[in-house]
Amino acid sequence: MRIASFAAAGAALTLSLGVRAEEVLPKAEPIPAVIVDPSRDAAPPAWPQPVVAKTGAPNVVLVLLDDAGFGATSTFGGPAKTPELDRLAARGLKYNAFHVSALCSPTRAALLSGRTDHQIGFGSVADGATGYPGYNAHWPRSAASLARVLRDNGYSTAAFGKWHNTPYDEISPVGPFDRWPTGLGFEYFYGFLAGYDSQYAPRLYRNTTPADPPRAGEPGYHLTTDLVDDAVKWVHAHEAVAPAKPFLLYFAPGATHWPHQVPKEWIAKYAGAFDQGWDRLREETFARQKALGVIPANAELTPRPAELPAWDALSGDQKKLFARQMEVYAAFMEQTDFEIGRLLKSLEKDGVADNTLVLYIAGDNGGSGEGGVDGRDVIAVDGTAASPADRLKRADELGEEIFDNHYAAAWAWASSTPFQWTKQVASHLGGTRDPLIISWPAKIKARGELRTQFQHITDIAPTIYELAGVTPPDRVDGVAQTPLEGKSFAASFYDAKAPSSHGRQVFETSGNRAIYQDGWWAGARHVAPWSATRGADLAIGQHPWELYDLRADFSQAHDLAAEKPEKVKELAALFDSEAARTQIYPLLPARGNLPSPADGRAVFDYRPGADHIPQRIGPKFNRRAHSILAEVTLPAEPEGVIFADGGDYGGFSIYVKNGKLVYLAKAWGNVAGKVVSTGKLPVGAARIGVEFIPDAAKPPPVRTSFEPRVVFAGKIILSVNGAKVAEGRIENLQLSYNETLDVGLDSGAPVSPDYAAPFAFNGQIDKVHVELK
Numbered sequence: 001m002r003i004a005s006f007a008a009a010g011a012a013l014t015l016s017l018g019v020r021a022e023e024v025l026p027k028a029e030p031i032p033a034v035i036v037d038p039s040r041d042a043a044p045p046a047w048p049q050p051v052v053a054k055t056g057a058p059n060v061v062l063v064l065l066d067d068a069g070f071g072a073t074s075t076f077g078g079p080a081k082t083p084e085l086d087r088l089a090a091r092g093l094k095y096n097a098f099h100v101s102a103l104c105s106p107t108r109a110a111l112l113s114g115r116t117d118h119q120i121g122f123g124s125v126a127d128g129a130t131g132y133p134g135y136n137a138h139w140p141r142s143a144a145s146l147a148r149v150l151r152d153n154g155y156s157t158a159a160f161g162k163w164h165n166t167p168y169d170e171i172s173p174v175g176p177f178d179r180w181p182t183g184l185g186f187e188y189f190y191g192f193l194a195g196y197d198s199q200y201a202p203r204l205y206r207n208t209t210p211a212d213p214p215r216a217g218e219p220g221y222h223l224t225t226d227l228v229d230d231a232v233k234w235v236h237a238h239e240a241v242a243p244a245k246p247f248l249l250y251f252a253p254g255a256t257h258w259p260h261q262v263p264k265e266w267i268a269k270y271a272g273a274f275d276q277g278w279d280r281l282r283e284e285t286f287a288r289q290k291a292l293g294v295i296p297a298n299a300e301l302t303p304r305p306a307e308l309p310a311w312d313a314l315s316g317d318q319k320k321l322f323a324r325q326m327e328v329y330a331a332f333m334e335q336t337d338f339e340i341g342r343l344l345k346s347l348e349k350d351g352v353a354d355n356t357l358v359l360y361i362a363g364d365n366g367g368s369g370e371g372g373v374d375g376r377d378v379i380a381v382d383g384t385a386a387s388p389a390d391r392l393k394r395a396d397e398l399g400e401e402i403f404d405n406h407y408a409a410a411w412a413w414a415s416s417t418p419f420q421w422t423k424q425v426a427s428h429l430g431g432t433r434d435p436l437i438i439s440w441p442a443k444i445k446a447r448g449e450l451r452t453q454f455q456h457i458t459d460i461a462p463t464i465y466e467l468a469g470v471t472p473p474d475r476v477d478g479v480a481q482t483p484l485e486g487k488s489f490a491a492s493f494y495d496a497k498a499p500s501s502h503g504r505q506v507f508e509t510s511g512n513r514a515i516y517q518d519g520w521w522a523g524a525r526h527v528a529p530w531s532a533t534r535g536a537d538l539a540i541g542q543h544p545w546e547l548y549d550l551r552a553d554f555s556q557a558h559d560l561a562a563e564k565p566e567k568v569k570e571l572a573a574l575f576d577s578e579a580a581r582t583q584i585y586p587l588l589p590a591r592g593n594l595p596s597p598a599d600g601r602a603v604f605d606y607r608p609g610a611d612h613i614p615q616r617i618g619p620k621f622n623r624r625a626h627s628i629l630a631e632v633t634l635p636a637e638p639e640g641v642i643f644a645d646g647g648d649y650g651g652f653s654i655y656v657k658n659g660k661l662v663y664l665a666k667a668w669g670n671v672a673g674k675v676v677s678t679g680k681l682p683v684g685a686a687r688i689g690v691e692f693i694p695d696a697a698k699p700p701p702v703r704t705s706f707e708p709r710v711v712f713a714g715k716i717i718l719s720v721n722g723a724k725v726a727e728g729r730i731e732n733l734q735l736s737y738n739e740t741l742d743v744g745l746d747s748g749a750p751v752s753p754d755y756a757a758p759f760a761f762n763g764q765i766d767k768v769h770v771e772l773k
Contacts, residue, residue, distance in 0.1 A: 053154030054469030069367030071417030077289035080333035084341025092439030102431035114461030134583030148185025201749035210612035277311030363434035367415030371406030427523030458486030522571035625773035640761030647739035647749035673730030689719035
């Protein structure tokens with residue numbers, strides 16, 4: 001009767017709406033046959049059968065590095081030694097015409113979906129989202145991820161490291177979680193959700209729960225090492241329980257995105273290696289690339305952009321400082337190579353490497369010029385950069401936790417040899433072309449060969465589907481799926497002369513845009529990523545379209561636009577149609593504040609257990625006057641953090657030390673002010689008050705890059721049970737990008753140098769009441 005009623009309902013729906021019921025209702029599991037015989041001997045048991053992967057389907061290890069250009073690794077002629085990647089390439093294939101988006105979130109979205117970045121809302125990074133379909137960072141249900149499809153076809157799935165594809169307003173203890181890794185098909189996740197994080201004190205999640213690494217902040221801890229350890233552990237558990245089941249392992253470390261943080265023993269290997277400067281380094285890398293055969297013999301080295309300084313024009317202090325920056329970066333890359341090598345070697349030791357397809361993408365965009373012309377390290381409390389001489393005095397500290405450090409933009413250009421430009425410049429290959437190395441010992445018999453087919457990041461998912469014997473679904477959970485943009489290039493695994501499967505591709509980042517069509521490339525640059533005018537109302541079109549024939553001009557050294565205006569017109573029109581089809585328009589959509597659960601609120605109440613709350617969804621303490629009132633019970637010898645927001649690079653903490661109440665603020669890694677009560681706190685119930693009365697907000701006198709830096713200075717008043725116990729000033733209140741708000745402790749990197757995290761409060765906290773004025 002129940003089945004008959006369901007069928008009748010479906011028929012009625014078809015008649016009334018003109019569609020079949022299966023088109024609007026989620027696909028259900030088959031209804032089991034009804035057992036009517038009372039005897040168990042007449043009705044043998046029949047367990048529901050799990051989905052099983054195709055026989056011979058390979059394990060898949062997908063590795064994605066961050067902010068590493070075409071010419072960064074030794075495998076592709078670069079200065080950073082990558083022996084493990086060299087080893088992988090020697091037993092597999094190297095692709096020298098593989099393309100990514102020119103920015104991290106977009107590349108990751110395209111990689112894991114098989115659609116273009118704008119089609120699924122990632123025309124920009126998640127933290128730069130805007131309220132337009134191509135830029136809202138809301139991964140749609142119409143684009144099931146690679147992990148979801150493989151999971152539904154018998155694979156185990158796990159992700160480690162950087163994610164950066166969840167809307168920032170959804171990164172919260174209460175979700176929603178459907179656009180977290182575990183909501184998009186990964187059965188296990190260990191990593192971070194922001195664009196970058198500290199390598200020494202990261203804010204990590206295990207699945208959807210905050211996970212403080214047990215040794216974070218201690219000597220010897222490093223995030224990349226931790227991620228590899230966890231990935232190896234996951235594989236061991238998987239092979240112990242389900243060795244016949246293939247797995248997808250997505251490994252995306254925070255390396256080599258800034259901050260460039262790596263132990264000193266790695267940096268020591270590169271002492272003096274970059275004293276020749278970036279202009280000469282480009283020439284050296286270019287020569288190695290030709291010797292290795294990873295670029296054609298007729299390729300030409302493109303010149304330095306006028307927006308970047310010549311090495312010989314720098315002062316002596318600048319040269320020493322900038323050389324040190326690159327030493328740290330190269331060390332970071334080599335250490336990353338070593339750690340990923342540990343992961344790959346563990347697969348060999350476990351006996352599963354032979355039927356494991358490894359796709360190693362050595363960069364999600366070109367080298368990053370986002371550090372600005374001078375790079376970034378020592379910044380004053382008001383956001384201004386110290387002089388080269390003062391910065392040089394602390395150069396030996398680069399690589400440590402104290403700095404959110406980044407190298408000078410010209411090193412990014414050098415790391416993108418032989419191409420023009422860098423990350424974010426989607427109009428040129430320096431932003432969009434990175435090495436791809438593939439190994440599959442059981443099937444790919446070529447060893448160390450080069451492949452030159454034009455391919456794109458969207459081609460990875462369909463290639464894996466083909467090799468796994470998976471047909472991409474038309475519908476998932478009842479939702480019609482957007483067709484894949486990428487095409488499988490598996491044929492090139494076995495045939496060096498196989499044609500490219502990807503004849504057309506559109507690119508756009510920050511108004512920098514390009515179109516590729518059958519060997520021709522037309523690109524129009526809008527702005528450089530290190531421009532001090534970035535974010536101003538600049539008119540699209542200030543730079544004309546350029547034209548390159550990539551079939552004869554590997555490095556985009558010869559602009560043919562003046563010679564072939566009709567071809568430029570044809571490709572510009574093609575860009576327009578493709579941009580309209582793939583949600584690229586409007587270009588440069590206006591940015592506002594990202595949505596937040598804190599929007600419209602001026603009053604917040606926090607109780608114990610409210611910790612690890614991302615700073616971006618909490619009160620905007622650094623924008624308004626505010627008061628904080630904590631209702632606590634103090635023991636005889638009170639100690640610990642009552643309330644903290646931020647970390648060692650920026651934020652504030654309210655804590656008890658030596659029996660006294662303390663308020664300490666940090667800005668750009670500096671102590672911006674410290675206020676201490678005159679006497680010790682009483683025992684028993686107490687109301688701890690903090691009042692911040694800001695001066696008028698003002699920008700610093702000099703900006704060291706395009707990042708907005710605003711000074712929030714003002715007066716701090718501390719009170720206990722309504723009576724003032726201290727008053728003082730702070731010179732700035734700046735909150736860390738990746739840090740968290742915590743009640744009763746300070747997670748992540750500690751705000752104050754007076755204690756080690758988490759410095760949990762040893763009394764009782766009833767409530768912390770916050771009011772924004």
